[in-house]
Amino acid sequence: MPVIQVHQLSKHFGALKAVNQLSFNVNEGEVFGFLGQNGSGKSTTIRMLLSLIHPTSGHIELFGKPLQSHRTQILEEIGAIIERPDLYPYLTAQEHLQLFAKLRSKKIGKEDIHNTLQKVGLLDRSKDKVQTFSLGMKQRLGIAIALVHNPSLIILDEPTNGLDPQGITDIRTLIQQLAKEEGKTVLVSSHLLSEIEQMATQIMIIHKGEKVAEGPIQKLLDPNKMIVHIKTTNDAHAVQVILSGSFSNYLMQRTDGIYLSIPTYEIPLLNQSLVNAGVGLIGLESRNALEDYFLQVTSNSN
Amino acid sequence: MKAIISIELYKIFRRPRTYIAFGAIAALIMVIQLGLKMDGQSYAGFLMKDINDTLTVDGKVLNGYLICYILLQLLLVHVPLLVALIAADMISGEANLGTLRLLFTTPYSRTQWVLGKFIAASIYTIVLLIWLAFLALFVSMWIFGTDDLFLMKSNYVVLIQEQDVLWRYVGAFVFASFSLLTVTSLGFLMSSLANNSIGPIVGTMSAIVFFTILSTLNIPLFSVIKPYLFTTHMNNWKEFFDIKVNENNEAVFGTILNMAKIKTSLIVLTLHIILFVTASVFITKRKDILS
Numbered sequence: 001m002p003v004i005q006v007h008q009l010s011k012h013f014g015a016l017k018a019v020n021q022l023s024f025n026v027n028e029g030e031v032f033g034f035l036g037q038n039g040s041g042k043s044t045t046i047r048m049l050l051s052l053i054h055p056t057s058g059h060i061e062l063f064g065k066p067l068q069s070h071r072t073q074i075l076e077e078i079g080a081i082i083e084r085p086d087l088y089p090y091l092t093a094q095e096h097l098q099l100f101a102k103l104r105s106k107k108i109g110k111e112d113i114h115n116t117l118q119k120v121g122l123l124d125r126s127k128d129k130v131q132t133f134s135l136g137m138k139q140r141l142g143i144a145i146a147l148v149h150n151p152s153l154i155i156l157d158e159p160t161n162g163l164d165p166q167g168i169t170d171i172r173t174l175i176q177q178l179a180k181e182e183g184k185t186v187l188v189s190s191h192l193l194s195e196i197e198q199m200a201t202q203i204m205i206i207h208k209g210e211k212v213a214e215g216p217i218q219k220l221l222d223p224n225k226m227i228v229h230i231k232t233t234n235d236a237h238a239v240q241v242i243l244s245g246s247f248s249n250y251l252m253q254r255t256d257g258i259y260l261s262i263p264t265y266e267i268p269l270l271n272q273s274l275v276n277a278g279v280g281l282i283g284l285e286s287r288n289a290l291e292d293y294f295l296q297v298t299s300n301s302n
Numbered sequence: 303m304k305a306i307i308s309i310e311l312y313k314i315f316r317r318p319r320t321y322i323a324f325g326a327i328a329a330l331i332m333v334i335q336l337g338l339k340m341d342g343q344s345y346a347g348f349l350m351k352d353i354n355d356t357l358t359v360d361g362k363v364l365n366g367y368l369i370c371y372i373l374l375q376l377l378l379v380h381v382p383l384l385v386a387l388i389a390a391d392m393i394s395g396e397a398n399l400g401t402l403r404l405l406f407t408t409p410y411s412r413t414q415w416v417l418g419k420f421i422a423a424s425i426y427t428i429v430l431l432i433w434l435a436f437l438a439l440f441v442s443m444w445i446f447g448t449d450d451l452f453l454m455k456s457n458y459v460v461l462i463q464e465q466d467v468l469w470r471y472v473g474a475f476v477f478a479s480f481s482l483l484t485v486t487s488l489g490f491l492m493s494s495l496a497n498n499s500i501g502p503i504v505g506t507m508s509a510i511v512f513f514t515i516l517s518t519l520n521i522p523l524f525s526v527i528k529p530y531l532f533t534t535h536m537n538n539w540k541e542f543f544d545i546k547v548n549e550n551n552e553a554v555f556g557t558i559l560n561m562a563k564i565k566t567s568l569i570v571l572t573l574h575i576i577l578f579v580t581a582s583v584f585i586t587k588r589k590d591i592l593s
Contacts, residue, residue: 050407052591076409086400090316099309103408145404 001064003028003153003185004049009058011044011209018044020209022058026187026202031179033200033217034189035294041209042189043083046157049187050080062153076105079146080155085138085162089131093122093141096130097148104149113148120144121170135162143171147178154178156188160195168192172199193294207298220293226286227293228267230258233280241277242270306410306418307425314388314426323384323430330380331373331437335445338369342446349454357459359452366443367451367467371543373438378478378537379514381434382485383507389423389489390502393586397497403591416583420490427482435475453543462545466555474539477564480571481536485510487578488532494582494589532574535567 004026011019019041026032036042047053049060051071060067062074087096097116101108117123120140130138139162146154156175160168176199178184190196196203197217204214213220232238238258242251247270250260262270267286274281314320338345342364350359393416396402405415451462462470488509492502513533516524528534541564546557558564 047403047591050403052403052406054588054590072409072411075407078407080407082403082407084400086403088313088316088399088401090318091313095312095316099312100404100408102305102309103410105409 001028002026002061003030003063004032004187005059005061005064006045006049007059007061009045009048009060010056011041011048011053012056017209019048019055019206022206022209022211024204024211024214026185028185029179029183030202031175031186031188031200033196033203034187034206035193035196035203036189036206037298038191040206040298042206043157044209045206046080046082046155046187046189049155050078050082051075052082076149077151078153078155079149079151080157081139081142081146081159082155082157083161085135085142087130087138087141090129092127092129093117093133093144094126096141096145100145101148106149108149112150116144116148119147119174136164136167139163140167140171143174152184154184154186156186158190159188160190160192168195175199205294205297212297213293224264226262226264226267228260228262228270229283229285229287230260230274231282231284232258232274233282237277238274238279241274241279245273247273303410303414303418306414307422310392310419310422311425314422319391320388320426323381323387324433326384327377327381327430327434328437330377331434331441334373334376335369335442338364338372339445353454353459362447362449363452364446365449365451366439366446367448367464367471368453369442369446370439370471371451371453373442374474374478374539377434377438378481378539381430382482382510382536385427385430385482385485386489386503386506386510388426389486390493390506391499392419392423392490393493393582394496394502395493395499397591398499406591412587413583416490416494416586417579420487420579420582423486423490424483427486428479431475431479431482435471439471451543455544460543460545461553462543463553463555466545466553469556470542473542473564477539477542477568480568480575481532481539484532484536484571484574484578487575487582490582491578491585494585530570532571535570538564538567541567 002025004024006025007023009019009022010017022041022045034042034046044053048055049062049067051067063077065074067074091099094113094117097113101113114123117126120143122137122140122144125133125137130141133141139159143156143159146156159175160171163171172195175186175188179186188196188200200217202214202216203220205212230238235258239251242248242258242260247260247262247266250262250266251258260270264286267284271281271284346364350363393402396405406412410418448464450464451460451467453460453462485506489502489506492505492509496502496505510533513531517528517531517534541560542558544559546554546559548554
């Protein structure tokens with residue numbers, strides 16, 4: 001059963017269509033990666049899911065119930081962080097969890113608070129005021145607030161913002177654990193596409209408020225098609241060769257080099273053509289990654 | 303709702319800013335009390351200079367009751383500004399900090415949040431008023447003692463027996479709580495309109511100053527709107543200290559000269575509170591939380 005069902009959701013700010021006719025489902029136990037460039041409408045969508053923003057049109061159902069009529073009941077089962085970890089600087093980490101625990105109908109004891117702080121690695125700083133915390137620690141506390149009441153749906157908007165590499169790995173592991181071991185449904189948005197690639201089971205990419213791709217990562221990333229990054233001594237000459245040959249349809253030039261989205265079997269031929277034309281080839285690297293797919297679909301829809 | 307009120311009160315009393323008002327009131331009262339203790343007789347002499355030729359006053363004129371009256375006259379004009387510091391920050395401060403998003407994603411409606419926050423801010427206001435009452439009345443009674451209350455009005459004097467004073471102060475403080483709650487609700491309304499703290503605080507203070515000027519100006523054009531302005535009614539706690547007189551012009555124990563005026567003022571203030579809070583709920587419910 002889908003935990004999140006979004007149908008034809010739109011939010012317009014005057015003439016600006018921040019989100020336009022967006023539909024998607026998130027199933028139980030999934031880690032759903034929500035991707036999009038800055039200003040693509042990710043946060044607006046997440047805010048509508050959390051009823052922070054009123055949709056212009058469309059319909060949202062969570063746990064099979066319409067959000068509009070069952071808001072309180074639905075929010076009882078959701079834990080969320082939205083963009084930045086905004087907290088009260090004059091309160092300690094422990095006080096934050098105690099206060100937010102009070103707002104839940106479930107009984108949340110000292111042990112639950114202790115365990116949650118341990119889970120996010122803040123136990124040794126639990127008595128310190130938030131004003132002494134780094135951005136990464138605030139982010140961990142934000143995640144702790146989202147988890148303290150043991151929700152079944154977790155919505156995390158840019159949860160790895162401000163975290164160091166170790167922190168990013170910890171949060172990634174935590175999200176994977178929450179889904180695999182505790183059966184939680186997680187909707188996570190991030191600008192770190194490699195992170196999403198490593199933890200999400202499903203992804204959706206939105207661009208200018210509209211969905212441009214959705215599905216399991218394995219299906220979206222075509223194993224027969226690769227992204228090739230070419231470094232040469234003379235890029236202009238290389239581009240000329242590519243355009244004059246049979247590779248012109250595959251070209252996606254970028255400022256930091258030449259990129260082609262090309263079937264795997266064509267790569268040796270491309271290499272040979274460039275060498276034959278006398279292009280000074282420094283490197284030819286092929287990969288099949290989410291970042292490239294993301295750039296491909298968002299540039300296609302421009 | 304109980305949970306909202308308790309966490310809002312917890313947050314209010316954990317913030318250093320909260321204690322500015324308590325400190326400011328204590329400092330002001332102590333300075334005035336100290337000044338009157340040191341040189342009170344000259345002050346009393348100055349007060350009574352116009353009637354010294356026609357009246358002989360026995361007893362302790364400068365007693366705790368009179369000191370409290372003087373303090374209230376001075377402070378009840380300024381306390382609203384201190385109340386605005388907290389009330390006008392209740393919603394906008396959270397919007398500015400970004401924590402409003404956290405609160406509004408908890409399983410409570412926005413109406414519950416606004417009402418819970420208003421009740422918490424009202425409790426703060428009442429506690430501040432109790433603090434003011436304790437320092438202005440009880441500490442003054444302790445330092446200066448008690449006697450009959452002798453008040454100089456614009457064209458007459460009022461003499462209230464010692465046993466007839468204390469309940470009037472209780473009435474005056476209850477009335478003052480309505481005045482200050484009106485300011486709290488106005489601060490709240492301002493707070494619901496903005497996403498930063500400074501604007502609503504300055505806005506509330508400016509509104510109080512603006513309407514106070516309108517209320518005190520004796521221009522016929524403004525006379526039409528004066529009865530509807532909350533600032534016209536905020537200082538009517540003084541009516542508790544106007545007493546009825548009999549045919550011999552003697553004060554009648556336990557009476558208030560113009561009870562109808564007090565009732566009207568309480569109704570006007572209550573209507574303002576309801577209007578401001580309802581508007582705050584309406585605005586907050588419709589608001590998109592973007593910040």
